[in-house]
Amino acid sequence: MSVSPWLSPNQTLIRFTIPTVSARDHLPLIRSNFATAFTGGSDMAVNSVRVAVAQMTSINDLSFNFATCSRLVKEAVSAGAKLVCFPEDFSFMPAKDGEGQKIAEPLDGPIMNQYCSLARESSIWLSLGGFQEKGPDDEHFYNTHVIVDDSGTIRSTYRKIHLFDVDVPGGRVYKESSYTKAGEDIVAVDSPIGRLGLTVCYDLRFPELYQQLRFQHNSQVLLVPSAFTKETGEAHWEILLRSRAIENQCYVIAAAQAGKANGKRESYGDSLIIDPWGKIVGRLSDRLATGITVADIDFDLIESVRSRLPIAQQRKPFDFWKPASM
């Protein structure tokens, strides 16, 4: 088995070499308080918690999509996951202009209540990316990423900041701002799988948001629920996601819409879980399948990557940069 030279010697010992010595004695001193708190400081040898990423093809039918999500939640629970991540538009994928505005609801409305009940009944946390949250007027909703805990309580909400107003090369023209009101707040929140940095889809192209989430808000896991286009996904999806993981030394979890929704709009799929070294640790074998895959968030790996490559200490703050004098 090959071991990265960046891993601490302790990790090598724990995992591969001396099974007779209590693994607990070798755990690095630096560990995540959140992880320990949420797992009840269990006797597990490895300091890790399981997460699931879900992939689906949502359509313009709320109950059809809820049935899919319920089934995937059951699979995630059976696989031992403490949190499951759903893609942008999980609850509703509009088929034509105006449909999203029509079904948009406040976060205490019946749609989100149904998902909160699902979390409570299944005792699992949910990351619900891209919910059509009722906006400031009838023409615009917020594209909101909602974190629900295992008692069914909303813990945190993030409204997508960067809206997809793009003429996709080889694709169609998107103007998300014509029906969406952009958010303005950066949001990070603690969970059983570590401190989450919340983003949505097109945000992925704006690395400064992720740097804020890591270096100002101490995120350990960056969530990127998405409905990427087929054309841009082929060119950029994996590279951008792995870059965010490597440069911020965080896990990146990207739940994706996959395939043709409502018989037309095609999403790229390829839901991924990436570790802080940039390695892909979770991926559905079929890029377009509906299903889940799981991986273990390893808090010791986060700490060892960060201590061996101490970019948090070496980076220059924004006010360091000055224009060159001529």
Ligand SMILES: O=C(O)CNC(=O)[C@H](CS)NC(=O)CCC(=O)C(=O)O
């Ligand atoms: O409009 C909706 O119904 C829901 N929203 C989306 O699907 C959003 C905005 S259109 N899609 C993206 O942000 C794709 C980004 C992308 O593909 C890229 O950055 O290359």
